[in-house]
Amino acid sequence: MSTPTHDTPKPETPLAREMKAVIAANGPITVELYMALCLGHPRHGYYMTRDPLGLAGDFVTAPEISQMFGELIGLWAAEAWRHLGEPSRVRLVELGPGRGTLMKDALRAARALPAFHAAIEVHLVETSPVLRGLQAATLEHSGFAPEWHDAFAQVPDGPTIVIANEFFDCLPVRQYVRGREGWFERLVGLDAKGELAFGLAPAPEPALKRDAPEGALMEFPASQIIAMREITERIAHDGGALLVVDYGHLRTGYGETLQAVRDHGYTGVLDAPGEADVTVHVDFAALAQAARMAGGAVHGPTTQGEFLLNLGIRERAAALREGAPDKAASIDTALARLIDMETRGMGQLFKVMAVAHPAMPLLPGFDRRHDP
Numbered sequence: 001m002s003t004p005t006h007d008t009p010k011p012e013t014p015l016a017r018e019m020k021a022v023i024a025a026n027g028p029i030t031v032e033l034y035m036a037l038c039l040g041h042p043r044h045g046y047y048m049t050r051d052p053l054g055l056a057g058d059f060v061t062a063p064e065i066s067q068m069f070g071e072l073i074g075l076w077a078a079e080a081w082r083h084l085g086e087p088s089r090v091r092l093v094e095l096g097p098g099r100g101t102l103m104k105d106a107l108r109a110a111r112a113l114p115a116f117h118a119a120i121e122v123h124l125v126e127t128s129p130v131l132r133g134l135q136a137a138t139l140e141h142s143g144f145a146p147e148w149h150d151a152f153a154q155v156p157d158g159p160t161i162v163i164a165n166e167f168f169d170c171l172p173v174r175q176y177v178r179g180r181e182g183w184f185e186r187l188v189g190l191d192a193k194g195e196l197a198f199g200l201a202p203a204p205e206p207a208l209k210r211d212a213p214e215g216a217l218m219e220f221p222a223s224q225i226i227a228m229r230e231i232t233e234r235i236a237h238d239g240g241a242l243l244v245v246d247y248g249h250l251r252t253g254y255g256e257t258l259q260a261v262r263d264h265g266y267t268g269v270l271d272a273p274g275e276a277d278v279t280v281h282v283d284f285a286a287l288a289q290a291a292r293m294a295g296g297a298v299h300g301p302t303t304q305g306e307f308l309l310n311l312g313i314r315e316r317a318a319a320l321r322e323g324a325p326d327k328a329a330s331i332d333t334a335l336a337r338l339i340d341m342e343t344r345g346m347g348q349l350f351k352v353m354a355v356a357h358p359a360m361p362l363l364p365g366f367d368r369r370h371d372p
Contacts, residue, residue, distance in 0.1 A: 015274030070105025248282030305347025
């Protein structure tokens with residue numbers, strides 16, 4: 001494995017020490033495994049040991065910016081339930097629910113449609129014991145008794161509405177680099193000083209035949225595709241819908257999107273394993289293709305800004321300002337941030353896509369169905 005060297009040793013985290021020992025004994029690991037260990041290692045994984053959200057954490061998500069985000073998604077779920085034929089029981093599932101803020105706001109908004117509110121069973125797919133505790137506290141007075149699951153497969157069968165806000169970006173990817181003789185998988189190994197470093201597998205991957213310039217990097221989101229197929233198959237069989245909100249791109253392309261965030265800023269992906277959030281941009285084209293192949297109908301994708309505007313976020317902001325004039329400035333600031341359509345703004349960078357049972361009509365927030 002050919003690897004670069006580093007002049008200054010990185011501060012060593014507990015997970016880095018463990019990884020180095022494993023790599024020294026068994027050889028380099030895939031980027032996919034590295035990412036999975038960084039986030040989900042049972043003792044040292046980033047999400048297993050902390051609350052990463054808010055000003056005291058490493059990043060802020062849309063539900064933490066404003067109640068409007070979760071409320072509009074709650075109303076979206078109510079409309080999806082109506083198009084399902086208003087079943088007497090429906091599983092409202094959130095994947096990676098953070099602190100539970102989105103679900104809390106969605107359930108409050110669902111009271112606007114009492115029959116939907118009465119039909120809801122809340123299911124949270126969460127592996128972190130720390131975040132489960134925060135979710136339980138947040139939803140304590142919601143009127144619901146959530147059920148927690150380690151995986152979506154554990155959610156009971158039946159009509160299901162799934163919310164996935166910043167979930168797919170945390171599912172690990174494999175990376176390949178185009179060389180003269182084909183595509184070589186990118187690995188994490190040790191450099192000459194024993195530090196974690198990127199390198200390439202010694203032999204090309206024979207199954208990859210795509211044409212690309214030498215040096216091109218390709219990310220293959222196998223875990224994301226598997227998760228999408230599993231959820232879509234449930235929806236196609238039992239009825240339901242999935243709403244995906246995440247940062248990413250509409251068309252498959254080449255280039256690295258693997259990144260690490262710590263203290264509200266970017267850091268090196270290999271610098272602090274287990275103590276930084278390691279994610280990728282979501283390939284919405286790949287997710288849409290996987291959903292169609294699993295029998296689902298794809299709505300969108302569109303930008304978060306367009307989606308929220310179509311759902312009436314300006315009108316909701318006006319109602320909040322009227323009810324709390326002293327908070328008008330903060331409401332306007334949150335609104336602007338959520339729908340910001342500048343190149344790096346949340347409204348543009350984040351995309352929204354729904355997958356639904358083929359019999360359902362076009363769901364709210366989307367202008368049309370189209371290939372991304």
